[in-house]
Amino acid sequence: MISVFGSANMDLVAYVAQAPKQGETVTGRAFRTIPGGKGANQAIAAARAGAEVTFLGAVGDDGFGAEIRDTLAVAGVNVEHLRRVPGPSGIAHIVVDDAGGNSIIVVPGANGAVTAPDAADRAVIAASRAVLLQLELPLDAVTGAARAAKEAGVPAILTPAPARPLPDELLDAVTLIVPNEHEAAAVTGRNEPEAALEALLERVPEAVITLGSDGALYGSRSGERLRVPAVRVAAVDTTAAGDTFAGALAVARSEGLPAAEALRFASVAAALSVQRQGASTSMPARAEIDAALG
Template sequence: MISVFGSANMDLVAYAATAPRRGETVTGTAFATVPGGKGANQATAAAKAGASVAFLGAVGDDAFGPVMRGALESAGVDVSRLRVVPGSSGIAHIVVDGEGGNSIIVIPGANGAVKGPTPDDAAVIARSDALLLQLELPMPAVVAAARAAGDVPVVLTPAPVQDLPAELLEVVDVIVPNEHEAAAITGQADPAQALDALLELVPEAVVTLGSQGALYGSRGGERLHVPAVPVRAVDTTAAGDTFVGALCVARAEGRTWEAALRFAATAAALSVQREGATTSMPTRAEIDAAMAG
């Protein structure tokens, strides 16, 4: 089982040929309301990729809360530990341009009320094969969850990027930033150099490079580059979360790092060919078929 301690947001997605610059108004082509949030995204991706997944987080008591709970349940995620708190659910305002790129503003809402894992949450984490964390919850809550993991491998997606306290890094096993996040954390613009710098902080790291694939390294050990699957991107929203969720499923199944990275790259490639966040994520059957083809 994989546990995900993280955020749930309702994504309000506007599509336009060109994203507006400051002070500019553009005419959009479509609008969608899609359940998302980095935590819920990774939980959905992992469940669709074949894992048993428990999601630990919070939604508000507004109209969006039941919709997000229902979406997670429909994907096969255990939401018995998803709390409801007074006020608004988390919201993400997303603009997607004609090339599939996006810009995002996140309003934490109920996510900001999460203070850390409850004793029941900690018990779920302790019997997991991996704990997935992101940074859309308050940092003290993320640190508390990581510390509750004990011997369970902790996988951190350091987004939105921010200063990472030593007390978090000392219990993270794998960090998975994209190339921009890796550069911001390490001060190294070159992804390979950023990977080396990350391995001074944690035992293993994966730097995702979008259309250029991903780099993996372990402290004092191997280095891998796995290329992306070439596709035409329609919407890159949640491609990184799809990659992380699928990667952790593959590793939990005992696949080598190279095989796991290829599995994750295939899942991400399938997701960017569809619109939306959780709605774009492929099933295990789709990933297996794409890899076989």
């Protein structure tokens, strides 16, 4: 079982030919509401990639919260530990352009009410083969979940987004960190991915830096270094690519795949996701990933 201690949002997505500049108004061609949030996205990605998944987090007592819960449940995610708190659910305003690029504003809502894991959450984490973490919850809560994982001997996989400098207290409890190149630079102060990878490995045992169309870099303190090329596809919407990669990577690692095979599995899953619109709606099923891997 994989547990996800993370955020759940409703994505409010506008599709435009070109994203507006500051002070500019443009006409969009479509609008959709799609359940998302980095935590929920990673949970759905992992469930569709073949894992049993339990979600730990919070939604509001509004209509968005009910829809988010239903979407997770339909995807096969256990929502027994998804709390409902008074007030609005988290939302994300997303603009997607015709090149598949995106810009995102997150308003935490109920996610801001999540505190360090309670006894029930800790029991779920302890029973997991891995726990997925992100930074859309309060930092103290994320740190508490990472420490709970470390105490239970469970690998903690952190996506450091939204990007920010990270305290040693958190990174000391992380097994694997999975930033994109911009997040890696924010965490380490190193702009070159190779230099950022080495800096990350001074603080965590393993690191993967995703590089978009340039693939991904992997390193471990054991000395292993890998570069996995990206799968070439025509991107429609890259919104959930990183979350799909992280969720699929957690599944591959929990199944005991070597690093190179696990990275290939995650890369194929992410490539399938960017060929579809939306976040939670874009994640591929295990059969699709296996077919693409051949």
